Structure formats: C-alpha cells, structure tokens
Amino acid sequence: GQNIDQPTEMTATEGAIVQINCTYQTSGFNGLFWYQQHAGEAPTFLSYNVLDGLEEKGRFSSFLSRSKGYSYLLLKELQMKDSASYLCAVRDRNDYKLSFGAGTTVTVRA
Amino acid sequence: DGGITQSPKYLFRKEGQNVTLSCEQNLNHDAMYWYRQDPGQGLRLIYYSQIVNDFQKGDIAEGYSVSREKKESFPLTVTSAQKNPTAFYLCASSDRRSNYGYTFGSGTRLTVV
Numbered sequence: 492g493q494n495i496d497q498p499t500e501m502t503a504t505e506g507a508i509v510q511i512n513c514t515y516q517t518s519g520f521n522g523l524f525w526y527q528q529h530a531g532e533a534p535t536f537l538s539y540n541v542l543d544g545l546e547e548k549g550r551f552s553s554f555l556s557r558s559k560g561y562s563y564l565l566l567k568e569l570q571m572k573d574s575a576s577y578l579c580a581v582r583d584r585n586d587y588k589l590s591f592g593a594g595t596t597v598t599v600r601a
Numbered sequence: 602d603g604g605i606t607q608s609p610k611y612l613f614r615k616e617g618q619n620v621t622l623s624c625e626q627n628l629n630h631d632a633m634y635w636y637r638q639d640p641g642q643g644l645r646l647i648y649y650s651q652i653v654n655d656f657q658k659g660d661i662a663e664g665y666s667v668s669r670e671k672k673e674s675f676p677l678t679v680t681s682a683q684k685n686p687t688a689f690y691l692c693a694s695s696d697r698r699s700n701y702g703y704t705f706g707s708g709t710r711l712t713v714v
Contacts, residue, residue, distance in 0.1 A: 524702050533691060533705035534644075541700070578643070580703075587632055587651065587701045593643035 495592035497579050502598045503569055511564045511577050511595045519584030525553050525564045526578040528594065534578055537564065566597070574599045603628045607692050607706035614679070614686070614713050622677045622709045624692035632701070633675035636691045637661060644691065650675055679711065687713045 494516040503509040515523070522541040526534035538546055540555035540562060552565040566573055576596050580589040605626040614620045624633065632651045636644040646659030650669040664683025669675055675694075679686045689710050693703040 522700055522702075526703075531689075531708075531710075533707050534703075535705070536702055539700055539702055582701055587695065587697075588634060588646065588649055589695075589701070589703060591644040 495579055495581055495590060497577075497592040497595045499593070500596045500598070502600060505569055505571060505599055505601050507569050509566045509569060509597060511566070511579075511597070513562045513564070513579035513592055515560050515562075515579070515581045515592075517560070517581055517583055520557055520560075520581065521584040521586075522582040523553075523555055523562050524580040524582070524589060525551075525562075526580065528576045528578060530575075537577075569599045571599050571601070573597060605692060605694050605704050605706040607690075607709050609709060610707065612709055612711045614711060616713055617681045619678055619680050620711065622679065622690055622692075622711070624675045624677065624706055625673055626675075626694045626704070626706075627673060628694055628696065628704060629672070630694035630696040630704070631672070632695045633669070634693045634695075634703070635659075635665070635667065635675070635677045636693065638689045638691060647677065647690075686711055 497513045525537040528534040538553035545554045550567045555562045576594040578594045579592040608623045634649040635647040645661050647665050648667040650656035656669050666678045691708050692706040695701045695703050
C-alpha cells in the first residue's frame with residue numbers, strides 16, 4: 492500500500508504563490524498526479540509527473556523527486572477561484588489504481 | 602463528447618433500503634472505480650474493476666456491491682448492511698492512454714433519512 496502525506500490546510504493572499512507539498516512511500520513508483528476539487532464537485536486533473544523535475548502548465552507547476560518520495564504543486568498568481576482542495580495521488584508500479592492523500596484545502600483571501 | 606456520467610446527483614434513502622448508484626462512461630476505458638468521500642476526508646476506495654465481469658474489493662467494500670456486465674457501466678449498490686452510508690460517492694475510469702490518470706464523474710450525494 493501507499494502512505495501519502497500532505498498538509499491539511501493552507502491560506503494565502505490573492506496574487507501570491509502557494510506551494511503544496513506531498514510525500515509518499517511506495518514499494519514501486521509509477522507516477523504521481525495532482526487533482527483540484529472544488530467543494531461538492533468532482534476532482535479534475537491538474538498534472539502528472541513520472542520523471543524527476545518540474546512540469547509547468549500556466550500558473551500551475553508540479554515537481555517530483557523520486558529519490559526523496561516528494562512532490563509539490565506550485566500555484567502562482569493566486570486567484571479567488573483557486574480556493575479548493577488539492578489532492579495528491581500516486582500509482583504503484585504493479586497496479587493501475589491510484590492511492591490518494593487526504594487533500595490540502597487552500598483558501599485564497601482578498 | 603466523451604465522459605463519465607453519474608446519476609442521480611442527489612439521492613435520499615430510508616434506513617434499511619438498498620439503493621443503486623449509476624455510473625456510465627463512453628471513454629472506452631477498461632478500468633472503473635468507486636470511491637467514497639466524507640467531509641474533510643480523502644477518497645476511500647470501495648470497489649474497482651479492470652475488465653468486464655471482474656471486480657475487486659477496495660479498502661471499504663463492506664456493505665456495498667457492484668457489477669460489471671458491460672465495459673461502459675459499473676453500478677454501485679449501497680445495501681442496508683452499510684452502517685453509515687451518508688457520503689459523497691465518486692465514480693472514475695482510467696486507461697493506459699492517460700497513464701491511468703482518472704476521469705471522474707460528477708458524483709452522487711447520498712443521504713440516509
């Protein structure tokens with residue numbers, strides 16, 4: 492199984508930057524996903540990392556270090572609509588289903 | 602457009618009744634999943650299926666049942682044996698073309714009254 496840890500809550504100001512960390516322990520790593528979930532809605536895909544390094548997509552970037560079992564999601568130029576829960580999910584090498592962290596609730600304040 | 606559809610969006614059930622949640626996808630995905638989400642908690646896996654006529658229990662399968670008679674459909678039955686069924690239920694599907702990243706349905710909020 493997986494052990495995936497991420498902070499419960501984070502608060503930031505509109506226009507600022509927030510970094511959400513995710514650490515994981517797995518017997519065999521085969522990819523890490525970040526999802527965004529607004530309250531009462533389904534999660535939507537943000538990013539996928541399988542190799543070490545930074546993946547950039549507009550205001551959102553995701554970083555992976557496989558040797559450290561560590562990833563972060565970076566949200567830049569925060570907007571009020573970015574207030575949501577952010578889920579880190581890991582796929583094991585010998586499996587196709589994902590294991591999810593408990594999610595980080597980000598609150599953006601004016 | 603391809604997608605995954607859950608119905609109904611809201612469902613009320615009396616204690617002691619079974620209820621079935623629908624999940625249909627037209628993405629031609631092989632794998633399908635059911636998760637439960639409680640307030641302030643992460644996603645917990647109920648059941649999953651990789652191929653038709655085959656499925657496996659997840660971490661919290663007790664009180665639930667599923668079937669996979671067609672590739673497109675993966676209905677979940679919440680039975681009266683489920684002690685605390687009030688929750689938000691999410692169905693998802695995945696495929697190797699997306700590195701097995703999930704596409705989620707819009708969810709069903711089940712309330713036991």
